[in-house]
Amino acid sequence: MPPHCDSLDGPVVTAARRALEAGDVGVVLPFVPAQGETEVRAMFDAATNVRELNEDARNVADRLFFETVVRVHRAGEGAPYTGLKPAGLSVGPVIPLAERAIETGSPEPVANFLTGVLRDELTLRLEEVKALEAAKDRSITDARRYVGAMLGFGVYSHQVFQALQAPAHGEHGDADHEHAHQ
Structure with missing residues (x-):
């Protein structure tokens, strides 16, 4: 957080x-x-x-x-208290967008931003997989790099999917909500 x-x-x-x-x-x-x-x-x-x-x-x-x-x-x-933080700290780009969405009732700016970040991350990671794939037959070391990137792409994708389904702040999960998205 x-x-x-x-x-x-x-x-x-x-x-x-x-x-x-x-x-x-x-x-x-x-x-x-x-x-x-x-x-x-x-x-x-x-x-x-x-x-x-x-x-x-x-x-x-x-x-x-x-x-x-x-x-x-x-x-x-369930988080530790580490003291009050000063005002004006950066909270990153998403929190202000989320706060604006709450004010306006429109999730579009948040969705557009997150979609862009996700697209950029997936593109970068997939490009790495493709670049390593071309060299995977040269040596075991190159094959391991490829496998690491390939598996990493799948795991990253899965973690994003899980994060998208995670309960919101303070929620402990809702079986109906979780079931509807699986």
């Missing part, structure tokens, strides 16, 4: 910030698993009380709340 859920400008911290501003922990609770809700609510209450003292206390309380929400969110993903 790109550094997004744990960044200061990512969706989790953005929701946590909105929750503090609105005085409503419910704004951020959808970003944490149910088993982490009690901890997040307790930290929200503590942060809300401390924020009133002064600006320094507010900054510390906010940061602690953000860290708690992100840590609990990451635990719900």
Whole structure:
């Protein structure tokens, strides 16, 4: 996962910030698993009380709340918490396209981008197979290179197929969904 859920400008911290501003922990609770809700609510209450003292206390309380929400969110993903990342980190080309698709309701920019990347990767890998195929009869070493590229092309294709069928963030798989695509 790109550094997004744990960044200061990512969706989790953005929701946590909105929750503090609105005085409503419910704004951020959808970003944490149910088993982490009690901890997040307790930290929200503590942060809300401390924020009133002064600006320094507010900054510390906010940061602690953000860290708690992100840590609990990451635990719900089965991922380690490695600290908050600064805002402005590159999340690659796909996340902004996916966010725009959510805003517009159209998957076309994401689909077009991913299709282009996939086509380029498959072309490059298949060209390597073809180039190595021409020399495969020269020696065992050349034959091994060819076999490695040939098998690698098949495995890469299979891994892409599996990734296309993988559950989305936070989902644990749906037998009907998986069966429909096999």
